[in-house]
Amino acid sequence: MTENPAAFVGTVIVFLFVCVALCSPLIAPYSYQTIIRNEERRAVKEQAPGEAYDIGYTVVGSELFPRNSRSRFGFIAGLRGSITFVLGTDWQGRDVYSRLIWGARDVLILPGLAAAFSVAIGASIGATIGYMGGWLDEIISRLLEALLAIPALVLALVLIAAQPGGGSGISAVLSLLFVIVVIYTPIVARVIRSATLAVRASGYVEEAKLRGESKAHIVFREIFPSVLPALVVEGALRFSYAIFLNASLGFLGLGVSPTSPEWGATINQARRAGTMSLTPWATWPPVIAIAVLIISINLMSDGLRRFFRYEGHHG
Amino acid sequence: MNEEAVVLSARNVSIDYQIGKRWLNVIHDVSLDLHANRTHGLVGESASGKSTLALALMCYLAENGRITAGTIHYEGRNLLELAANELRQLWGSKMSLVPQNALSALNPSYTIGEQMGEVSRTHLGISRRESGLRAAEMLRSVRIADVENVLRSYPFQLSGGMLQRISIGMALSVAPSLLVLDEPTTALDVTTQAVILDLFRELIDRHDATALYVSHDLGTVAQFCDAVTVLYGGEVMESAPVKELYANPKHPYTQGLLASLPARANAAQEQRIHTIEGVAPSLAHRSPACVFAERCKHAIDRCHAEKPPLEHIGGRQTIRCFRWQEIAQDEATSAANQAAAEPVVRPQIDLPRKNELLTTHELAKKFGKRNALLRWLGKEVIPLHALDRVSITVNKGNTLGIVGESGSGKSTLARVLVALETADSGSIELLGENLSYELSQREPSFMASMRLIPQNPDASLNPYITVGSALERTLKVLAERSKHSENWQQAELSSKHGRWKRVHQLLKAVGLEESYRQRYPNQLSGGEKQRVAIARAFASDPALIIADEPTSSLDVSVQAVVLNLLKDLRETQEVAYIFISHDMDVIRYVADWICVMYLGQIVEEGSNEQLYAAPSHPYTEALFSAIPEPNPLLQKKRIRLEGELPSARNLPGGCPFHTRCPRKIGEICETDIPPIRPAGVGHFIRCHIEVDELSRLQSATEEDLQP
């Protein structure tokens, strides 16, 4: 990893994001839906007099907006000695920093699960058809190609539209999971199929056949280690794509719940409320966070790829 | 230009390459002269730096390479001082390269005609029409018959031999004065190679070009070059005129290299090839000693401490060795002693159909017969005939050699025997029992008694499994299955401890140390990998081992070690071999009984001696004649096979060889399947020509050749 500092940094950042997601209840000062009332702010102010800014209200549409002396809307700067409202609050008065941290869960967990399922299912399909070959391979490959021919987002919209609408909670999560898995499984399957194909005809697999090993031994002990690098790299890549797709769907209002702190959805909420230019501090953090995360995962998977290629041939 | 003029002269050239972050010194202090109108050979084993040096002499280096010392004078100018555009000018007009792999040097998305036109337009500035004519003319000059068709073809549609003709045609089309040939025939079959080399020879002579011929093959160098430079570990070991070098090698490495050729062992009727112990030096670190010191049997203390200088010893000879004079004397005395020794006689071998171990009867295999889906999609599949009624017999403890060029079906035969491919018809009998075509239906004990040594040891070892685990697993699986062999100590192998003990024995038997069990394949050299593959084949105490080109991916010096090992194991383990190779010299060295295959048929079968004496099948005859003889003083009879190997999808009727047979007698060869004619005890030839007649024809040609 020292050979490749970018990949190292990427990996560390991804790891930090995961830590944040795991510990959000510990880190986030508020829940993601707490609307911080004026009184609270005042209380904060009273605890440390003179250190918080003055807060007032302003009204946009039917909503009540906090306001401070620096801007028309309620941006509350951090108080010295206590971290409160580091990034300010959004137009509804929710702490942006807390929402960002809670959002990491929604950003990582669902795509993470989706990537894991895609890789597991895709790898099983790919390894099976790659090893078996013949008509089974012929048919399944054509099916996968048909799915791959449709752009991911379009396929997602179609699949979501085809599902019974208005789901919430668990069923919404499951349906989103299903959509992402359906989209990415074919890609993984194709990659693993070709990795398997390359090894299937290799001398050591033939040697294993000649000494009479079982199919299971051949697939798991002889082929699997060679396919593992492809699998890991593919896993990382699918993870980043799934995050992206999940955020895109969130932004389109098709995510788990339109009010979730998931970053895409957060941006969408700001857009819908027409406050992107009014409370820009509430829009930028999720945008930056998602960009940093995706770049980091890509750096990491790039590093993994090089690492494994290195392993496979020299070390 | 007079004959003696030096066209290119390199002095003390050193070249570094950057690998990762380190600079490695790959060529050290090389001096060498190319004389006008001569062909100079550059020989070396893998990693000797021969290709790097050849390209660097044209000042042609990869991005990560640099010449760190020395001068290269070409027609009076120091190439290292020329600007990039001047060099490019030279490359385009005076120096040309014929690469090893013509296919990768040609652009796959343009036709041959387009690419050739492009070259002559840019370098000679001529019109499109004119360049088209030139291209056609050039193809004719390299004796391509079907010019129009070839010009319209894309590179991938042409055979290797055809592409090599085109690339030399392109290289010569700029009328170069220096031609660099970088292993131009390595990818070709021997019979094609012979034709191409003849053509190269003729063209080089006609163009009065000076050529640098890079090769690992001492045979082609002997036949093709006027002078030779031997490289080892990036240094010149010895340079000499070709006859001098082969007749009288002075450097210990050259001596060892020549002695490790199977052809030399055959000529001297020796039972073992001489080998060079040890492995080639790694490039990671240039030692301050003689590069060859680790493997040299003449090394003294001084050799390990300092590097011998490259000495000019007159007669265009250079040598890098402290002791060459003493060694020459020693050799002279020991040669005198040896002459007094008894000549070794080959042991008597069994005739076939006695003491049979494995027999096949009319084994046949076609590929591409049964793709139901393609047929359903309406695509017609033309079957490819890989094996055509092949009957062979292997006796206990004997070696059956199977020789043939690519497309002869020899590897398919190996794969059908071990059931990696399913035969279509015919029978396979091992120890009198009929074997199933399907691997899954074979009796496990037969799998243990018939084992395969694959062609490519790189591919046959799982990169993620250590040598020891691979052997232990083989023992475990096969021990459970094999119940019939007496030597096969079941009790011992049922415990893990016992198996590891046996792993150590196996490693020792193939000359590897115990510590190798912990190594992964990528920590082994090519020769070591092949030894592991051999150990694995012997693990189950087999009765028969099928070795499919086991040494063709190895260097000559390593090949010698592996061949000797296989011979030794045959004695100690009482095993029989089917030894498959394209190399007639190797086959002659190892085999007792030989089958010659062409397009899936056995065209001749006989004992080693019978096969190498007249009469032989016209194809065998051509094959012999095509082998480059590693002795420049010996001239063979020249029989060249023109034309391309017919596609196995579209087999010629009658005798499959009739499209190229130099002895074809007429229509009967095209229409009737030739009879199998006995030509001696157990010796068979499949040809329409009577045996006596063949015998007469072949001895006649030999006489014609006498000077």
Ligand code: SF4
């Ligand atoms: S210098 Fe010494 S080690 Fe080197 S080749 Fe000569 S005798 Fe052998």
Ligand code: SF4
């Ligand atoms: S049968 Fe005819 S074509 Fe075939 S090898 Fe004999 S002479 Fe040549």
